[in-house]
Every structure is written in structure tokens, then in C-alpha cells.
Amino acid sequence: MDDNLSNAQVVRKTVIATEAGVVASQHKRAAQVGAAVLAAGGDAVDAAVATSFALGVVEPWMSGAMAGGCMVLWRAGERRAQVVDYGMRSPRGLDPADYPLSGDGRSSDLFPWKAVVGDRNVQGATAVAVPGVVAGMGLAHARYGTRPWRELVMPAVELARQGLLVDWYSGLVTASSAKALSQDSDAAALFLDEGTWPILGSWTGSAERHLDQRQLAATLQQIAEGGPRALYEGPIARALARDIQAKGGCLAEEDLAAYQAEWAEPLTVDYRGGQVHAAPGLTGGPTFAQALQALEKELQPGRGADARAYQAMARTLAAAFQTRLTAMGDHESPKAPPCTTHFSVVDRHGNMVAVTQTLLSIFGSRVVSPSTGLLLNNGIMWFDPEPGKPNSLAPARRVLANYCPVVGVGADGRQFAIGASGGRKILGAVMQLSSFLLDHGMSLEQAFHQPRIDVSGGGQVTADQALGPEILAALAEVMPVAPGRRMVFPYLFACPAGVMRHEGRNMGCTEIMSPWGDAVAG
Template identity: 30%
Template sequence: MITPRKLKKVLQFSALVVVSSFVSTVHAYDRITGETFATRSEVIAQNGMAATSQPLATQVALDVLKNGGNAIDAAIAANAMLGLVEPTGCGIGGDLFAIVWDAESQKLYGLNASGRSPKGLTRAYFKKEGLDRIPAFGPLPVSVPGAVDGWFELSKRFGTKPMQELLAPSIKYAREGFPVSELIAYYFEMNQKRIGHYPGFTETFTVDGKTPKKGQIFKNPNLAATYEKIATGGRDAFYKGDIARTISGFMQSQGGLLSYQDLATHRSEWIEPVSSNYRGYDIWELPPNGQGIAALQILNILELYDLESMGRDSAEFVHTFVEAKKLAFADRAKFYADPDFNEIPTSWLISKEYAAERQRLIKPNQAAKRVDAGKNEGDTIYLTVADKQGNMVSLIQSNYRGMGSGMIPTDLGFVLQNRGEMFSLDPKHFNSLEPGKRPFHTIIPAFVTRNNKPLMSFGVMGGGTQPQMHAQIIINMIDFGMNLQEAGDAPRILHSGSSQPEGDIMEDGGFISLESGFSYKTRRELMKKGHVLKDVSGAFGGYQAIMLDDKNKVYYGASESRKDGQAAGY
């Protein structure tokens, strides 16, 4: 029985809940300027800007700029720092890609610092072992790590500071320790379940046998020693010295085929970025073996629609975007691979004529069910830096599946990537495994120019999520008028499927995941068109961006509100 006294308490509690809900709702919409969903204003600075996925890395980049280094120097220093503070997504056991705007030559340059498969690893090996696909973890998916060579290529061509100076902050933090963030603590724990049983994980990445918790000080003295060898011995210390011999010996002990010779013969490649114009803006990506041109293919198709009149929170827009993505990813699954082994029809794939041809396949009220699509897995870091001379760097680096293969070479302090998992074992496929071949890659940096002048350096890390989010950032800014931070904070659309980039057919059309912020009406109308909706968390990528305001001579910076990102300038 509810007494008058109990009823009074119930009513008081109910009133409190209503008031709390009202206050929370009002607070969410209580921005003085800008979109209601935006988390914060853009960062604005005159002399330099850095945006990375970890505040300590951003501060290291700014310190380099303030001490006379340029954007390229700062990007290398920040990437090294991220290998320490965010080993759950990157490190010197992985690969690197970059797009650089060089202020002196007024030109864009592309760097492909991805590694190749072991020369001793063949499809016949997997057939002999009774394997019909390359495993995700262990020694077999390991390819040559290209990041360190990428640092030295960037430094040799554009840098001004010695590597000893650039790696010094990371060496100091690795020895003295740093506090682990809540998000990285979560990823440490998740990765322990995946690869914690492999040799070296407990010794390298735990504190008293447990993964570090939020706020706990974590040290990696082995990585400090490795960085010191690289700083003093150069790139050959990694690819031809003691580090290479340690990696090779460890891999052989684990049944792997990555050899000293594979490391010693590694080389990065300077390549020409490719672009497509979207409503007056030139969007730049790197050509395959990465997936960057998928973003250009999506944008080319969507340019044929009046997206602004559709409105962002509409079933018409989401449906059109997803159908364009499906078409681009069909080509991604079939064609994207190492151009040294295949003739990739890049110019044709990103042409306006081909986009018009593909656009005719989209039905306005019916979701396509039989398409190729990629999986959205893997973790990465993206960073961008700009300096007072006008140099801008768009850099992305990854281990692939979070902490990679689980192969941790003895006492070196880092994990080797598992990017080789992406190879197909189908001999007819473009991305088929062959000795000394670069695998299909998901990590992609991006850049925007207008009238042949630099405008924006950006990226959105996160496996197959990346081309979808690159396109959405551009659409948010150009079609829907958002600023640099709003474009990243806006609720995102993610289409996922069950197939890999091996040409497998996805029979059911996959599913759409929408972040909160899309209305129930939009969701209901999408289901009427035949789409399957499925909620996911943490799969929507990590955004960083810098934009140049040439009129006011300032940089705008934006960072990912869903993670630990920080944009800062001076």
C-alpha cells in the first residue's frame, strides 16, 4: 500500500527525473553558436597546428614546431609518441602513408611506406597446411613493417631536425612513464584477450601482470632502447642492424617466414596522389594498394544528386549515400591491390563518366541486396600538422587489428602488424598473396585543395570505415555547410557487410549503423526501402583535421570527440 508519505517521495523523485532530463536536454542544445550536436568550437592559431589522437602526442608536435622544426619534423615526432602512448593502434611494427603539401614547391607529394609479404611465404604453404585463408594473428599474417623507413624518407626529403631530437621526447616518456587514458586502458584489456597469450605481451604491455588502468603510469623501457638505436643508427639500425636480426630470429622461433633479407631489402615509394573534383574542391587520396580512391568514387556518384535539398537527417540521403558506397566497395573488392603486380584502372575508376554509369544502378526506393562489400575492422592512428611556413602533413599509421599480430620481438617493445591477413589465397584475384607483394591496405590520408592552393588536411581512422567517413566529412562541409569541428561531430553513417576485399559476394546487402542523432522517422523509412539497421559502438572512426584560412592567415584545427583526440596550436 502506498502511503501519503511514500507517494510524496515518489512524486518528488519523478519530478527530479523530469527536471534532470530537461536540464540534460537543454544543455545539449544550449550552444551559443554552431550546430547543436557540436562538442566544441574549432581551435584557431596563427603559427602552427597539430591534431592527433592523443594529447601528449599533440603537445610533442607543438614543442617541435616551437623549437624551429617544421610540420614534417613534428609529424614524425608525434607518430613516434603515438607508438608509445597508443600502441593499441599503431607503432613501428606497422605501415605508414602520408600526403605532404610542400610550401616551397607548392605541390602535393604522396608516400607509400607499406611493407611487403615475406619472400618465402607462398599460397602453396597455406595449401600444404590445410588453410583456406590467412589467419588474423600469429606469425603468418606478418608483413615487413614500413613505418620507420617512412619516417626517414619524410625526414630526408622535407625535414629539418635530426632524428635524435625528434625521438627524444618519446624516449623520455617511455623511460619515465605516462598516465594511460580511459580509452587506451579499455583497448589494452581488449587486446590482451586477443594476443595476451603470445610471448612478450605480459612483459611489455602489463603492469604487475595486468594491463594498465586509467590513470596508471605505464613505462616501456624496451621501446625507449629501440628508439635510441633508431635515433643514433638511422633506418639501417632497424632494417639491417640488431633490430632486424632480433625480429628475424624471433619470427623463425615462432614458425614465421619474415626474414632478415625481407627487412634488409625493404623500400618505401614516393607516389603521385590522385584527385577528383567535388563541387569545386579537389579531393586528394593515394592510389592503391590503399582504399583511398573509394572515397573519390563515392563522392563522384553523390555529386550527381542535390544532397543539400535532401537534408542530412533523411532516409533519401542515407539511402543514396549507402548505395553509392556499395558500388564503390564492389570495385574496391575486385580491383584494389599492389600496382606492381596488377594493372589497376585507377583513372577509369575515379572518372566522372564511370560514376555516371554506376549511378544509374541506384534505385531510389530499394536497397541493393547482392553486392561486394568490405569488413570494418582494424585500428589505426591519424595525425595532421601544419607550420608557419605553410607546410601541411596528412599522415596515417597502423598495426591493423589493434595491436597487430601478437608477435612481439624479444625486448624491442612493439608488436608486428598483421596486414598480410588482407591477402586473398585465390590465385586469380588482384590481391592474391605472392612473395614480396604489398597487401591491400585500409589506412588512407586525405587532402583538399582549391584553385591549386592547400585548404585542408584530414583523415578518419578505422578500417573499412575510412572511405565512408572521408566522403561524409566532405559532404558535411560542402553540402551541409558545417565547420571543421561540426563536420567531425555530426552523427555518422556506417554501412557494413560480411565480405572481405577478396571478391566474396555479400548476398544480403549488409547493414546500416546510424549514430544517435538520426531520427526515428529516418530509420523507419530506411527499413521500408529494404535496409537492415543494426546498432554498433566504437566503429565510427577517429577524425583529425586542419584547415588553412588563407585570407586571415590562420589555421583551424578539429579533433575526434569520440576518442582522446586533441587539436592545438600556437
């Protein structure tokens, strides 16, 4: 616990029901862009496309055109869930021998892999994987979009022309990675002042400063005009591959041209008379499904979120992560910071989208492509550099990620779409929010304010100290407990965003400690 923090401060976010559609996002400005699409009569998928591109501008260190991810859709007319998988892939020309182990312990970033010489799998152009977000948005839009593609991308173009308005929070986030950003001249020019310090506004708030994102705006304009394949074929792809290879990476035009997002059937968990739909395959979905199925047997509903409920959640999460860590090869550090973004959308007809997308690390590879203005991912870090493991580094291979967007329908008819950022912490947050809604009948506002725990490996429970002595003591009977607070920075827990629909009215909420996150009606 931190004795320097006030015990008198209370932080809340209000949830308001509306007949209009709602976008809940980690950045209010992106949510406003998506809500405007809904207000103009757009589908939830239209709003998702617009929100996704806007987030790449206003929250560039979390996602963008070079990100990967996944979305789960709920189509009200069909009463059916579907999944679009647009995870990253390793380049075809990648040679695992180019990532020799250094013998100097473990990596200092998200995953405690054995360290690679020069951190080539973590930072720099050698860490860049083939991105999927633009292809994923294009695939969903081709099936369900009702507004022109250009119309949906142009708001992000305008935001990039203006440049991200820097404030105390952007300065804090940039400062946490300033040393790494300074090692790439193009990243330093975009995010740092004099190549060293984070770009900040006036401490009095009397003078505004903006990032120079004009090159990004030009690239987004080409994607708006040329469609989603404009990133993967043509001038952008050539420039992107040229920049990456000039900085030592192996991603080629052919890798971009070969990339395709995919439709998939969801993992469906029957739960308490309702259903929860999650992403299948190399995502957090299988682990989430295992934990939720076990929780239905462990937890007696109707008692409220009491000590027994938290014990049941801790046990089921611990068992699910034991399976994940031994069979699926994901060994991300449980102390990893949130470095992803999630948003959820519901339109006035009840169509829903839960979207999670990421550059992987915060600021990705900490490298910017000068010809495109795109901040590059470091998706190669998802692979274990040690040969012979379940998730070992190899060419043309899909990554194993933690993102876990879900949509659910309760026995009471309430429908929800939720997800989170936060690496391995995502799974537990999504499971607990689902349980709060389905087991305890909480409102969306109650669920998002309810204290959570994190059990994601490491042999301990990280517990919000707001749970109180009785529940903390009960958790200690399951495994060692590390109490902590929900804070703006760093996040001990995941950062969720979600929407809900009940009896024709919609609502949304985001992590209460997120200073930029908000739900906006449209």
C-alpha cells in the same frame, strides 16, 4: 539500440582558430610532441615524424615502428599534393603452403577469409609482414624536413623511458585483447599483470602505473642516432629477424634491407570548384575517389545535410564498395573495430600532412620482439589465404589496405587534411567529412560533430541514431538501416582527425568520442 545508455549526455570538442601550427591526433600526448616541433619552427613534416614515433609509444596497439601506412602532403609554396606510400609487404621467404585452410569456417578477426590452421595468418610471428613506417617517415624527412632526425625521434625515446601511463581507457583496450596477448610471453610481460589481466592504475586515481617500455626506448634511441635505415639494416634488423624466426615467422634480414618507401602522385578529384587529393594504388584512395566523383553528380549542394544528402552518400558508397569488393579483393568485415591511427598536421606556413599508419589488428600479431621491445604487426592477414583470388597470399607482395588520408582545397580557399582509423569504415567517414566541408560549407567543428553513416558492405547502412526519424526513414528507402550510437567503445563508426586552414588561421579536431584524441597548437 542500447537501452542502458543515457539519452541526456552530450559530448563536444571545441575547435579554436590560431595563427600557429596545429597537430590533431588520436592521442593528446603525441599531438603535444608534434606541436612542440611546430612551435620551435619545424615544418609540418618534422612534426609528422615526431608525432608518428610518439604515437608508437603512447598508443602502441595501433601503430609503431613495425606498422605500415601512407601520408598525403600539401606543400603550400608549390600548391602541390604528394604521396608517400609505406605499406607493408609480405616476406620473400613466405610460402602460401604454410597457411593451409582449416575447413572450419571463417577467420574470427578483421577479415572473413576462410580460416587458416592455427590462425597462422592472424596471430603470432607467422603473421608478421615487412614494416614501412620508419622508412616512410625517413623519405618524407629527407625531402622536406628542417630539423635533425635525432631531435624528432628523441621525444618518443623519453616517453618510452617513462612508460605509457595506464588509465581506464588503456585498461579497456588491453582487456579486449588480453586472452590473445597472454599467448606470447613477451607480450604478456609488457601489457598484462601476472600474464593474465590488463595492467590498471588505482581505481581512485591516487597511484600511477606505467608500462615498462625501456627496451622499446633503447631501440628508438638507436633509430634516433642511426637514422631511419637503422631499423632495416644493422643490429636492430638482425635482432628483429632473429626474434621473429625464433617464434616461427619467416621475415628475414634481407626483407628489411630490401624495403623502400616510395613517392607517388596523388589521385586528384576535381570537386565543386576545388580539389581533393588521395593516395593511389593499393589503398582506400581509389574507392574514395570513385565515391566522391559519383557524389558530385548525385548530390545537389546548398540544401544542407538533409535526408536527400544522406541517401546520396549511401548510394555512392554502396556502389564504390561493390567495385572494391569484387575487383580489388578487400573483404574486411564491416564490423571490424578501429585498429589504426590517424593524425593530421598544418604548420604556420600552410604546409599540411595527413598520415594514417597501422599494425593492422589491434595489438597487431599480439607478439613482442623481446630484443627490441617492438610490438609486431600482423600484415599477412591482409592477404586472402585462398588461392586464385585478387588479393591472394604470395611472397614479396604489397598489401591492399583501407587507409585513406586526403588533403583538399575548396572553392572558397579553405584547405584541409583529414583521415581516420577504423578499417573499412575509414572511406565513408573521409568522404562524408569532405562533403560536409565542400558541399555544405560546414566549419571543421560542425563537420566533426555532424552524425555520420557507414556503408561499407554487408548490404546495410549503419546510421547514427542522432540523425533522427526523418533521415533514418529516408535511408531505409535505399537499404536496410541499423541505427546505433557514437560511443567510446566499441566504435560503430570511424575515428577521424583533421586540420583546416583558412585566411591564414589554422584549426584541428578529432573524433568527439575519442577520450585521448585532441588537437594541439604549436
